[in-house]
Amino acid sequence: MNYSNIAQEILAAIGGKENINAAAHCATRLRLVLNNEETIDQSKLDEMDVVKGTFSTGGQYQIILGSGTVNEVYKEFAKLTGQSEMSTKDVSSAGSKKLNPLQRFVKMLSDIFVPIIPAIVAGGLLMGLNNLLTAKDFFIEGQSLIEAYPNMADLAALINTFANAAFVFLPILIGFSATQRFGGNPYLGAALGMLMVHPDLLNGYGYADAMAKGEVPIWKIFGFEIEKVGYQGSVLPVLVSSFILAKIETFLRRRVPSFLDNLVTPLLSIFITGVLTFIFVGPITRSAGNLLTDGLVWLYDTTGFIGGALFGLLYAPIVITGMHHSFIAVETQLLADMAKTGGSFIFPIAAMSNIAQGAATIAVLLLVRDAKIKGTASAAGISALLGITEPAMFGVNLKLKYPFIGAISGAAAGSAFISLFKVKAIALGAAGLPGIISIKPGTITFYILGMAITFAVAFLVTIVLGKRDSRKQAFGNKGTREQKAS
Template sequence: MASNEEIAKQVIEAIGGEENVQSIAHCATRLRIMVHDQEKVDKDAVEEIDKVKGAFFNSGQYQIIFGTGTVNRIYEAVTNQGVSGRAKEEVKEDAKKEGTAFQRAIRTFGDVFVPIIPVLVATGLFMGLRGLLTQDQILALFGLTADSIPENFLLFTEVLTDTAFVFLPALVAWSTFRVFGGTPIIGLILGLMLVSPALPNAWDVAEGAAEPLNFFGFIPVTGYQGSVLPAFFAGLIGAKVEKFFRKRVPEALDLIVTPFVVLLIMIVLSLFALGPILHVVENWIFDGTIALLELPFGLSGLIIGFFNQLIVITGVHHIFNFLEIQLLDNLGFNPFNPIITASIAAQGGAALAVAMKTKQKKVKTLAYPTSLSAFLGITEPAVFGVNLRYGKPFIMGLVGGGVAGFVASIFNLKATGMAITVIPGTLLYLNSQLFLYILVNIIAIGVAFTLTYLFGYKDKE
């Protein structure tokens, strides 16, 4: 197998040489390249390069799928060849005129939330571990009961499980300022102001244990613990306000005046206008999501499980991050995750069927690792590298996702966190649901594998 340096040279040559590269960046699985002339890209040559699991143009970018971990090393090797690497935000700026307005908006939403996801994943794992350690059966193994757990230990676990959601507006405002060209630390402070202890706690208000502050007789003001939209729009507008003043305030005064003016304007606007209005919008979105998830007879799982990967290939699936955050914050659990898991596991099952049925060595060497990637929660290599390429395996994967999503809904499965699925996602079900979660994954893989093996793939295709 070629080294990463050799692969980097082959990639540069296949995309038309360094002079054809406008900018280059990477995400979790893909090398994202803006090229000057798409006609100079030798697509067939790219597909033949070692470790490449698929490639396609999307939103003005040529995206080459290498998979989690590998893409970081290939990116480093490419930039070491002298190709100019730029921040992903700059590459997005180059592509901002590509795609529909909706696609551009969702991409931006994704840019804001992707950096936050790792801490939310960790929080979900902490919730899962706490659920495991506090189960009566587990405690009984050590001769303990629920009453035996020290109060200080429970308080310690609350620090681990609650902090990210308590200060979520600070994380969102920080990331939004970063994406829209503001100073991230100003965004962080603005987000912290939205959850200041001086304001009534949003969760206490929701439970009736506290009352909102009433300004001017008609504006209710509370903290925004766990809220997303108020912090997102505060960050978006705040970054624009900051750039406006940076251009007009004399350099000698900029350090003092600009942060002062931005924070003053934005906290007034956030607490008295953006917050109250967007909190209502947030509740509407949440209620709509709940209405979908509560469709009877497992219909929600069937619909979401079938269509999820269709949405993934359009590139607008980052909107799900917002929905899952809302579910965890409002309900304390995430019924969306097991359905998404079903759709992901099914695509892995379809790719595995292709790997086992084909007699072509290159297809095997591509399909086996991409199916493993799907079982670890990343479907792009399997979808773009194998299933979509041959067509029918992707459809069989959709069917498997719908069937297993239906089962997940019937059993009312609920995750303790978000953003990890299939094998890693097991950590979000370390409670009485573990067996059912495994069963849903087996059904997804089994249905997609069987349909693909019997009807979905022939080597001549």
């Protein structure tokens, strides 16, 4: 490839270097913040063989070039534009200035929770492994593996301890990430999280029972009573407390003399935030979090397969807006409170949506003759089945329109089926074929059947719509030829 020519063509198509505010690249995409996206010559980009697809999200215009290619194109692109080396985080920050308040809120949640996903995924998958060892009738009729092989009991106990760690100490992870996002010292945020799960406190998971028995421990300070209760597995309390901590720290650093800053600022920041957390923030946000969790569980249990179908139908359109990033916070709470929720119903539905996008893209591969679309569809379809849908959705399905309709139809059908059988996930992971390991034992068979239904419906609807679309185009071309002849 002539990477210099490719960079020049892309630059011309997006309106020249004067239209570029910021630029970077990730593993497969050129990520740009443009001053005016209306000046883009979309048809010119679509004609380029190297461009696998384009989409706009989060204030960024992203051009899919593929692994390896994007690195070389970016080097030439940077030379032409005079852009200094920027990280995707820098570009993301520049793009966020173009977002509305709701989009900024969603991006904030994404910035906080995306970095801690690996820890949650690891814990959840280990929990799934423990469930496989302890589930009755899964491998052996009437017995679990540890009942059949008692020498495996300690292994299951070890795995269970490893699995629970990320959720028991979740406030530490969130405290670090959230405080950093809000502009504070992340290590103070981690210290705040440690304070909220200190072993001297009543374990948060036992709070409801202790309250029912009237045995909640308290501090008595100057006539005030403060509950000595931890926040294990909580999300909302530590989010709000981290925000308060970051703002208090920032306020103090601007006013405390520099020679006292390292002593006074951390001390007052932690002490003031800690007191506010246990008196006001914690109790209020704990109740709000419980209401949110209970409301979601009630909605899922009440609406059943109809609600599942609707959520599956709308999931891909939600992804287009970027709003799906807000689900990470909700899923984290559902997984942390698994004893009550049974797991996350969002992950399986997301998996159905991804499978549907992949099935529709593979159907396109069989329908179209355009070599460029075929090349994109072949790789993008497999990628979507494995949980990465951006190339399929933006590079093929939305561009042709009818595959997207087929995909959301398949997602609705599969989501309705798995909702009917209460399929839930006990971990986050790749929402697609590999997601089987994240599913709660006892419902894995229904998850597999749901994927099969999703794939079949999305594939067949796309084939039907594609052939109808081809007939319309053929009829239109015939009419045009007849008009020209007359």
